[in-house]
Amino acid sequence: MPPKPRPSEAVAKPPTVLASTVVIAETASLTGTFPIKIGANTVIHPRAKLASAHGPITIGEHCIICERTQICPPDAEGLIIGDGVVVEVNSVVEGSVVGAGSVVEVGLNCKLGPLTKVLEGEVVEDNTVIFGSGQRRIDASGTADARRRLLERHIESLRVLIPSNPSKFIN
């Protein structure tokens, strides 16, 4: 008996632009009607949800989008995630612009700790670290380059571990 079609497959696929070196797991979900663009060397873990029902999604190069994350742009202006961004497990991203090297408008090289929240319309400056119950500080250690190198190694190892199936998402 053939397996029953899953309801998620009945939903129309969004127009996607995937770079050739993207690692995208088969069980990631890309839904919606607006286009989704994913840059080179980005890793999308299984069960990550990218929903472009309300606006386009653009993800830069060298990003890691972990499982159980939800990326949903709030309006038609869309959501842009810069280069080298790691979106960790269980995160919800509904902001508009996320700067390069960081994890609402978030500046460059920011780090948001676990379970922290950024309110609507808030602008987080470059190099900010948000931690604990909403405390903030500016990271002046200048380790952005080192972190970027670590991230690239991380992506190299994930390339081995996560079976990629971009053809499922191209239409």
Added chain:
Amino acid sequence: MPPKQTKGEYIETDTGNKVSRKSVILGSQNIILGGKTIIQADCTIRGDLRRTVAPSQQSGNVAIAVGRYCFLSRSSVLRPPGRTHQKPVPTYVSPRPPVVQGADQPLLCRTFSYCPMKIGDHVFVGEGSVVEAALIGSYVHIAKDCVIGKFAIIKDCVRIEEGTVIAPNTVIPSFSLVSGRPGVVTDELPETAQEGLECRLPNYLIYNIIYMIAGVQTLTIGVVKNIYRMI
């Protein structure tokens, strides 16, 4: 045609693990469940994030080892921690990995690799908690919405309160009560804490059930064994 098998929500394995059909288990060949462990719906276990450097002789390719009588609640996530390793460049690897040579460092290669995660017996993980610890001892209760950072080590008999965020690389000693963001030890647990943290029915209840059933049917060794298997 054979009769249609009734499909329950849980699949039971030979060792008594109950795994929800709606759970997300990736890389199941790298996961060890000790037995009597319950995995609820929507629970994510990342067994696919295994070591990428040469595995050691003992652990092989195991990514996550869970002990007996563990309970993983809905929407919890277990994922092994990862870091960049520094170790001498093996001569047999070809092509050679990226090499970093500092002024005072020997020839090192730095590669990112995940490390196996070990969880003891009687560990409860609450709803929506994310666990990236390296080691969790036995009799550990993690309440809901907690985040256990990468490479954290939690020893035996620890209670972690709701919404706690444990920073990466933290070591939590035995018999502690942990809460807050970042999670700190706020109190000590009494020496009797182990009984309260057990995820199995306490022995006196098991005896009660045995006596209850014994009232209805004759108690043979087989019946007692069956009861123990059920519990």
